[in-house]
Amino acid sequence: MTTANGTPEVDLVDYDDAVARYDPVFGIEVHVELGTRTKMFCPSIVVFGDEPNTAVSPVSLGLPGALPVVNGTAVEYAIRIGLALNCSIAETCRFARKNYFYPDVPKNFQTSQSDEPIAYDGWLDVELDDGAVFRVDIERAHMEEDAGKNTHVGGSTGRIQGAEYSLIDYNRAGIPLVEVVTRPITGAGMRTPEVARAYVQTLRDIFRALDVSEARMERGNVRADVNLSLRATSDSPLGTRTETKNVNSFRAVERAVRYEISRQAAILDAGGSITQETRHWHEDTGTTTAGRIKSDSDDYRYFPEPDLAPVSPDRAWVEQIRAALPEMPAARRRRLQGDWGFADAEMRDVINASAVDIIASTVAAGASPAAARKWWMGELARTAKQLDVELADLTITPTQVGELQWLVDAGRINDKLARQVLEGVLAGEGGPEQVLIARGLEVVSDDGPLLAAIDAALAAQPDIAQKIRSGNLGPVGSIIGAVMKTTRGQADAGRVRELVLERVTPA
Amino acid sequence: MSTLSRDEVARVAALARIDLTPAELDRLAGELRVIVDAVASVSTVATADVPATSHPLPLMNVFRADIPEPSLPVAEVLAGAPAAMEGKFLVPQILEED
């Protein structure tokens, strides 16, 4: 069955046909790296992308003699996650050793929680793009530690002639993880890929709201393993599942699930059976391929970690954490939509652009919700798209957008000038006020220069002046236009119109 | 309880990543069979009503404050490594993970 990476093993079944004939069942394991200052079991700092092996200790390197000590903040974060996912928090739980040999696992066991997770039996309501809500049952959320990172070096490029080897950096080894495991999710039918994606996205938003992780997918802070199986009908027993590992973007989750449904359907259609195996997702080809099937892969020889004391979170502490939980993203979105008066479609656009927080901050900076939406979903969204970055990555802050709108509201700039100010801010010329002054963009509010410009315009177009005088106000616009040109757009058009009419029809 | 076969010892040695010569395997299988038979008596008193003890003293909630300490110097870290390159540990080719 196994073929070279990326080559489909079977002719896929059309997705719509597959979900018409089979009932997909899936489950997701999400690992989130916690944003604590130090690692799960030692005081090495948690860093991303630093020089290799510069955030390590005897513990995170698994040196002989080293002993782990639990990071209390990581426990608190795990409880936060558990509570946000409506889980029960264990009265007592222990860490266990999951024994397996792998060079990026320094001790050759991962300290994890096997049958005693800190949080269990929860649920999460997942909102789909069209506003429909799908409830996902959470089996458990448990604490564990991350592994190091290995880079494979091929023989042709490696310095050791002809040899293949790997280089290992243990900076990531020991970073606290919480693994959230769902129960088998049924009933999503043809929307299965979308539910899978929305679930991971919802979790990511929750991790951020809880302030337990930066939860940046592109950095691997959040990683998903997707289990999927097909069965004939919703009454049939569960089919054999595959586990697609490390699917690391929302879109990839959706695609991987979709792909596995089509692939498994093809095998079943042909009378074949699904092999229980782990599979790898290939972003480039949009396919999954089989991982190595190892005979001993499941014999992890779990046993309670003798080097660590059991964790028995004090009930008062748990209640204190519960009371301090922030509003969950879905509830907050509903509240904000009401506060802002956005239509459902408007709000969905904002959510899909990941602009809720940005708009909230812009409103907090004094802009009206409508104005904030106008800037971020309009001019700035276009800029972000051109630059192929997220809104949040633009070099303009919500506070600056608020300031910009304030300048407009104060009449110091008009909309057209505001766009120029925005351009300056994005170009790194400073804040709105600074750009406005540096570029000399302020609206001319002094009547003197305006009157001079008006007189000049009237003198230059005597026929038009005559028409206006005779009561034909149609051509006023051409005088205004001329004045705007002279003042390089910095005049308030309304005021110019008033002054023109004063000038040509003496009271 | 099953007695320990030579094949079983070979399987477990592989699980423990210990290469054994055929002669070693023969000898170990014999010795281990004797030892396993001798220790197996524990199951006769380990009845369902007896709780297991994983830690000799009843400790609970031993936590560390989330305060960083400096890293071991990378030079010292790699000084003890069998091979290193570019600040990283160099290991033989890792077969595809499962």
Add this chain to the structure above:
Amino acid sequence: MTDLTRLTAADLAGRLTSRDVSSVEATQAHLDRIAAVEPALHSFLYVNGDEALATARDVDSRRAAGEKLHALAGVPIAIKDIVVTKGMPTTAGSKILEGWIPPYDATITTRIRAAGLPILGKTNMDEFAMGSSTEHSAFGNTHNPWDLDRIPGGSGGGSAAAVAAYEAPLAIGTDTGGSIRQPAAVTGTVGVKPTYGGVSRYGLIALASSLDQAGPVTRTVLDSALLHELIGGHDPRDSTSIDEPLPGLVAAARQGRSGDLTGMRVGVISELTGEGYQPGVRARFTESLEVLRGAGAEIVEVSCPHFTYALGAYYLILPSEASSNLAKFDGMRFGLRVEPSEGKVTAESVMGATRGAGFGDEVKRRIILGTYALSAGYYDAYYGSAQKVRTLIQRDFAAAFAQTDVLVSPTTPTTAFKLGEKLDDPLAMYLNDVATIPANLAGIPGLSVPNGLSDDGLPVGFQVLAPAKADDRLYRVGAALEALLEAQWGGPILAKAPELEVAR
């Protein structure tokens, strides 16, 4: 002039404090003794002469400058090679760690350095502390100073022999199932396994995490108390470390030396006497009970019915934990790396080849046994059952300590056996630890103090056990017995040991 190596640590400390002798003199005397007797004994895997003398010089100058120093400052010490020492090779007696120089110190090492004790070197041991004879060291066995053809006990035979042969007044041992107490018994020295969690395990190369404890190896009970107080107490780097002050150990030892045990209830564990114990061992034990009775102690018999299963539970729990603790020795990050003689060179094949070549027989036996006991389908019958037996043994102890203050037994069933005698019979080797193992399973403290010579002229040890965190009782009873017996003998037991041939 007195031979400085013959002084107890307490006496030497006194003479250093009064500046009667210097630490450099004391350290040099021990280094000279090491040079003289090592060819016969092989107690040390590494002698740390230059650094020890540098520490001694530093202590001498600080003392001369009037600095307030630790009571043991300047008294040299030997450290079992399972304790991680920065800048000094640490092998745990294994080829797989040959030449490894740790980049950090164990907490014990840090405390010893901070107190200014010159570290003489690292002592020999059974590989990864697996054994009772030091014959499982990858670097050759250590000989018993009482009879060079006999074992010095194990796994800490190096530390015990070094102390018995006056190579060091103090040594560090570790005790997972008797590795401090059994060598002490067979070399005529004192050894203490503290309460589990009483001494930090940070930086001890782990054998079985739930059983391991480091402790003192000395020639007198008071010296053990002094060293125990130095290395003991809470360490935040060890999650299983007890976060309470130690009881007064030195005070208890000094109190014990008065020889008065009035009101002390001493329980004799019926399961740890009688059959299987050498007649000379039994005779000395009975005599010692009479000595304690004479000192005012009340002797009662107690039964610990589940001790019968202790050895089985121990030889499941230890190998299981060890199989996991020793997984890190794989040739990837430190230590030995061996490529397979045939087949593809991959991380996986190199791990197998390294571990196949780097571990000795006993280590392989126990790792495979432990892997088996934890593997799918066997866990409940083996590891799970063993942990239940652990509960039963704790209950036995709890019931016994409800009637008594301390429990006693012979430390070992026999005196030192001949080198090679039990090497091919692992099970016979394991039986040496039958009396010491229950304390490790229950986490309680135990002490072995010499209580005479058997019919074969070899030393015998007397074991005292106390409830968890009541280590002070060991010292009181141990010091009392020591004082009363030495009064009978007219001096310490080691005075009866033959003088070693000295290399010149």
